Amino acid sequence: MLDFVGLESDLGDEERLIRDTAREFVEERVRPDIADHYEAGTFPTELITEMGEMGFYAPNLDGYDLPNVSETAYGLLMQELEACDSGLRSMASVQGALVMYPIHAFGSEAQKEQWLPDMGRGEKIGCFGLTEPEHGSNPSAMETRAEAADGGYVLNGSKTWITNAPIADVAVVWARDKSSDGNPVRGFLVETDRDGFVVNKITEKLSLRASITGEFGLNDVFVPEENVLPGVEGMKGPLSCLTQARYGIAWGAVGAARDCFEVARDYATDREQFDTPIASFQLQQEKLAEMATQITTSQLLAHRLAELKERGDLRPQHVSMAKRNNVRMARDQARVAREMLGGNGITSDYSPMRHMANMETVYTYEGTHDIHTLILGQDLTGIAAFE
């Protein structure tokens, strides 16, 4: 397994065990059927609770039966999940970083007790509703609104492109609070069986097919006061969740690219043309050399991010750089790997084209590549090009 500068040889015992366990689980439980799920456009839902038993949801959080592993261990887990499929990593990212994280960071004690242990075990599923049909890259222009009503709030609006919405028990809905001064964005925990909550599945995806995506409408949905996340107001709420999830994506992209590399290397040493393995041609060697270099430099960035996160020095802009760089890298290298497989690479028997298609989603969600460019531009110049 590619680890060219031996970053993983320096892992602690615990981190290595976590990596090995995740790798073994993915290899035995998920990989054998993932291409079939991808083709069918289904997620292996029976794995949701199994992944919960493994402790794969929000393992870097503390308390509430959660394992509280290091940020490196968490990153390695995301890497191993995405080496199989971005849909698998998305399941863990949404549940852990986008739903459990805001409950853990901004929720009341009662909300934490109610949701975190069950979600950690995968017995309850959550989704994160930020994007709207008319507002993607600029979520602060969201139209979904909450009006104070007797004992709570009434929500109206619609959210789309919501991972896991069709199977979720609860949605974290970000909406403008029309009853407060300045209409701040607030987070609401909306149980999906509430009256007026309508969800539809999005079925026409050509990317991230082994992941369930949906849209939902809120038509006068009442939620009691105790369903509001008390600890946060403004865009800081959703954005801080996204920083957690993007951190995982920066690691995950390395896993997907590594898988592409390993498949391409195996294939190239095996496949013979002109009476010799194609790996003996300089053109193919250049591809492998470049791929390995790109993966290794991205991996270095991910490991550095873990150190910064662990000691509390990680800034969202650091994560933007890593998400932007590593996902672009995986997107480009998946294509190169696919190309090395010739015609066989076009089938679902080999992973690179699946990763390649997945990377189109990963390139777009959690802040598009362009938007991260603008975030970095602002950080480097002090001038915002998008506000």
Next chain:
Amino acid sequence: MKVLVTVKEVAAVEDEFQIAGTSIDETYLEYDLNEWDDYAVEEAVQLQEAGIADEVVAVTIGPERSEETIRMALAKGADRAVRIWDDALEGADLLDVGAKTAILEKVVEEEDPDIVLSGVQADDDGFGATGVSLADALGYEWAAVVNHLDQDSVESGTASVRRELEGGVEELTDVELPAVLTIQTGINEPRYASLRGIRQAQRKEIAPKTLGDLGLDAAAVENELELTDMYEPETESDATYFEGGPDEAAGQLADLLREKGVGAQ
């Protein structure tokens, strides 16, 4: 009730490797928990989860590096571990069944378990004898190649087991405790270590012990066996393709099987 599980870190070679004399350089080796022991650990943890065992102790003979592998057993639910190693063991290039028996016998005397679970065999040196030899030395009853254990029976002081014999034949038998059972793969479905388990395992004890601590000296590991050679066996593959329709092909297969002695009395 206390369960002692013997576990071993086994080495596997990578696809490409080189033999130097009678050893293989570390760079070509990967270490893992012996597959059979994984099933033995699972069986022990299940006894604990069923409320039958109060404590599961893992014991290994291995260098400090092996702690990484032994932690896997702790992560899956064993309560603590004992690891035996010292210079005399480090210096021995082969530990035969007699040496392992002598060491484990002392550990069993110290721990005084009600039941000892070992793997049928180790994936690397493959002697396949340590468990039974240990039972013999201790004067315990034993059952080898166990592929089913009736957990309730254990509580009453007798282990009702199913053993695998040659040629697909199985035997149901009862053994009085304390006893040694050598566990066959497939007896259960070993769990994956969860992240919570891995975290907890970091705080569990792996007690290091030397031969001296067990009241043994270097003589205990003097081997009657000597490693004289190491080589890669030639792999031969010889495939026969039967031509023709199913009838014809089946006839040819039957002839071949008969010729090879299948069905002969």
